Amino acid sequence: xxxxxxxxxxxxxxxxxxxxxxxxxxxxxxxxxxxxxxxxxxxxxxxxxxxxxxxxxxxxxxxxxxxxxxxxxxxxxxxxxxxxxxxxxxxxxxxxxxxxxxxxxxxxxxxxxxxxxxxxxxxxxxxxxxxxxxxxxxxxxxxxxxxxxxxxxxxxxxxxxxxxxxxxxxxxxxxxxxxxxxxxxxxxxxxxxxxxxxxxxxxxxxxxxxxxxxxxxxxxxxxxxxxxxxxxxxxxxxxxxxxxxxxxxxxxxxxxxxxxxxxxxxxxxxxxxxxxxxxxxxxxxxxxxxxxxxxxxxxxx
Amino acid sequence: xxxxxxxxxxxxxxxxxxxxxxxxxxxxxxxxxxxxxxxxxxxxxxxxxxxxxxxxxxxxxxxxxxxxxxxxxxxxxxxxxxxxxxxxxxxxxxxxxxxxxxxxxxxxxxxxxxxxxxxxxxxxxxxxxxxxxxxxxxxxxxxxxxxxxxxxxxxxxxxxxxxxxxxxxxxxxxxxxxxxxxxxxxxxxxxxxxxxxxxxxxxxxxxxxxxxxxxxxxxxxxxxxxxxxxxxxxxxxxxxxxxxxxxxxxxxxxxxxxxxxxxxxxxxxxxxxxxxxxxxxxxxxxxxxxxxxxxxxxxxx
Numbered sequence: 221x222x223x224x225x226x227x228x229x230x231x232x233x234x235x236x237x238x239x240x241x242x243x244x245x246x247x248x249x250x251x252x253x254x255x256x257x258x259x260x261x262x263x264x265x266x267x268x269x270x271x272x273x274x275x276x277x278x279x280x281x282x283x284x285x286x287x288x289x290x291x292x293x294x295x296x297x298x299x300x301x302x303x304x305x306x307x308x309x310x311x312x313x314x315x316x317x318x319x320x321x322x323x324x325x326x327x328x329x330x331x332x333x334x335x336x337x338x339x340x341x342x343x344x345x346x347x348x349x350x351x352x353x354x355x356x357x358x359x360x361x362x363x364x365x366x367x368x369x370x371x372x373x374x375x376x377x378x379x380x381x382x383x384x385x386x387x388x389x390x391x392x393x394x395x396x397x398x399x400x401x402x403x404x405x406x407x408x409x410x411x412x413x414x415x416x417x418x419x420x421x422x423x424x425x426x427x428x429x430x431x432x433x434x435x436x437x438x439x440x441x442x443x444x445x446x447x448x449x450x451x452x453x454x455x456x457x458x459x460x461x462x463x464x465x466x467x468x469x470x471x472x473x474x475x476x477x478x479x480x481x482x483x484x485x486x487x488x489x490x491x492x493x494x495x496x497x498x499x500x501x502x503x504x505x506x507x508x509x510x511x512x513x514x515x516x517x518x519x520x521x
Numbered sequence: 522x523x524x525x526x527x528x529x530x531x532x533x534x535x536x537x538x539x540x541x542x543x544x545x546x547x548x549x550x551x552x553x554x555x556x557x558x559x560x561x562x563x564x565x566x567x568x569x570x571x572x573x574x575x576x577x578x579x580x581x582x583x584x585x586x587x588x589x590x591x592x593x594x595x596x597x598x599x600x601x602x603x604x605x606x607x608x609x610x611x612x613x614x615x616x617x618x619x620x621x622x623x624x625x626x627x628x629x630x631x632x633x634x635x636x637x638x639x640x641x642x643x644x645x646x647x648x649x650x651x652x653x654x655x656x657x658x659x660x661x662x663x664x665x666x667x668x669x670x671x672x673x674x675x676x677x678x679x680x681x682x683x684x685x686x687x688x689x690x691x692x693x694x695x696x697x698x699x700x701x702x703x704x705x706x707x708x709x710x711x712x713x714x715x716x717x718x719x720x721x722x723x724x725x726x727x728x729x730x731x732x733x734x735x736x737x738x739x740x741x742x743x744x745x746x747x748x749x750x751x752x753x754x755x756x757x758x759x760x761x762x763x764x765x766x767x768x769x770x771x772x773x774x775x776x777x778x779x780x781x782x783x784x785x786x787x788x789x790x791x792x793x794x795x796x797x798x799x800x801x802x803x804x805x806x807x808x809x810x811x812x813x814x815x816x817x818x819x820x821x822x
Contacts, residue, residue: 241667241668242668242669242673243668243669244669244673244703246673246676246677246681246695246700246703246704247668247669247673247676247677247707249676249680250668250672250673250676251668254668301630301631301634304630306625306626306627306630307627307630324607325607326607326608326679327676327679327680329602329605329607329608329630330602330672330675330676330679332634333602333633333634333637333672334667334668334672334673334676336634336637336638337637337663337666337667337668337672338667338668340641340659340663341660341663341664341667344656344659344660344663345660350652351651351652351653351655351656352652354652354656355645355652355655355656358641358645358659359642359645359646362638362641362642362645363642365638366542366635366638366639366642367542367543367544367548367551367552367555367635367638367639368543368544368545368548370638371551371631371634371635371638372543372545372547372548372551372635374631375547375548375550375551375628375631375635376547376548378627378628378631379550379628380547394547399547402545402547403547406548
């Protein structure tokens with residue numbers, strides 16, 4: 221297996237570390253809460269994908285750092301809100317107390333809101349590409365984060381999957397493998413796809429050349445989620461940074477509960493192959509994208 | 522007193538009414554929650570200000586409707602999150618159950634998040650002005666909504682003003698009239714100022730000509746808040762659509778508790794005069810802006 225592109229991850233980490241959100245003392249506590257969640261580590265898959273895509277199409281990765289960082293800010297905001305007591309009510313994330321446990325629920329809500337706003341702020345400061353390209357890329361980003369993407373997927377997860385797991389039979393009637401794919405495609409797939417897509421748009425890549433990248437990115441989102449569901453069952457508490465098996469305990473429909481563990485692993489391998497195959501149609505420098513794909517397939521956390 | 526520009530308000534109302542957020546059946550319930558709060562009425566001060574500014578600088582108000590609407594979406598999202606149990610814990614808004622009372626806390630959080638995302642989506646679709654101008658206007662909007670604006674102000678309100686009202690003496694040490702102005706300037710002033718500012722930027726108004734408008738818009742934010750604090754004391758429950766005197770009961774620092782009712786009214790009159798005076802330096806067609814200013818000064822709700 222190829223190694224994860226840690227050089228790109230370090231570039232992302234340094235950039236995130238250097239962002240200052242607060243300009244005045246009274247909002248420094250808000251910045252502290254934002255940074256607590258933003259700098260909690262992780263593989264930075266979305267921004268690293270963005271930088272790897274830049275490298276692949278011949279753009280200097282450094283030039284798309286603001287756009288890449290904004291993807292991570294949006295991802296972080298969504299985690300903070302997902303963890304809230306009214307949502308998944310999670311107390312641990314990557315082995316650390318979640319935002320609302322650490323700072324209180326009101327500050328956690330605001331830290332999420334603030335990360336979302338500052339993500340758009342960062343993106344709008346993006347200097348790569350013509351203003352028309354930046355705007356087009358921003359549209360792609362925000363569609364991926366809105367009702368037709370992340371928030372919509374989270375809504376379906378809460379009102380159908382979580383509700384059914386809690387014994388709401390009315391919510392359960394729509395649930396099947398196709399709805400599972402649809403929910404994940406919105407909730408996590410779109411933002412992962414946008415991590416590749418916005419860079420293609422910023423780089424004004426000719427439409428025809430974007431097709432293999434976009435096919436790759438869509439498949440990567442699927443792969444990511446199947447592996448995520450597998451890890452919830454097979455991972456240890458330490459690896460996950462939270463209690464494992466939580467989906468199973470909650471009786472939630474996942475790739476594993478729908479297909480069984482063996483079949484889910486088979487689906488992951490198929491998805492991994494499809495993602496790699498899609499990349500063959502892309503430009504030469506796809507090593508980093510391949511590394512990310514392999515990592516997502518074989519990761520333990 | 523001049524009449525509020527209801528023609529512009531109707532234009533806004535029709536436009537908001539026509540927005541469709543959900544493209545697929547499973548997210549229709551999310552759209553319902555978004556529309557419930559978005560279409561709950563109100564004077565639409567921010568978008569009407571935007572349209573009036575357009576008219577004043579010689580732009581067709583219709584052309585800035587997406588930008589104007591996005592201001593109202595952001596305002597609505599902030600109200601939904603402010604009303605949450607972990608924040609102000611309000612059960613009524615404009616005489617109707619608040620979002621979390623009506624739909625549950627999880628849906629309310631997501632409806633707020635979704636309105637914010639769709640606000641940026643609308644704005645990024647804005648066709649008025651060159652892409653560079655749209656991007657610059659978007660930066661102005663998002664700064665007004667972020668840590669240096671609305672969310673930052675809400676953070677100061679929660680951690681200092683609300684905390685002090687609940688008896689936290691540590692939080693109270695920073696509280697004085699100047700901190701009150703600073704908090705409101707961020708929490709509500711910046712978005713009101715942006716309602717004027719983004720249109721100036723979209724219209725590529727020469728810098729020198731923007732000065733009176735920006736001075737006007739800053740003062741209007743101050744006026745709005747002083748009157749808001751007065752109304753909390755003098756308004757009836759019916760007028761406010763929620764129990765009056767809530768700031769007073771909570772022992773919160775406001776313009777009225779800091780200065781007394783008479784002095785607060787005097788400050789409002791001064792601010793009203795300053796806002797009108799600033800407009801004298803603006804281009805000829807300021808009638809609608811004057812109407813809005815007079816309305817804000819003398820409104821009952």
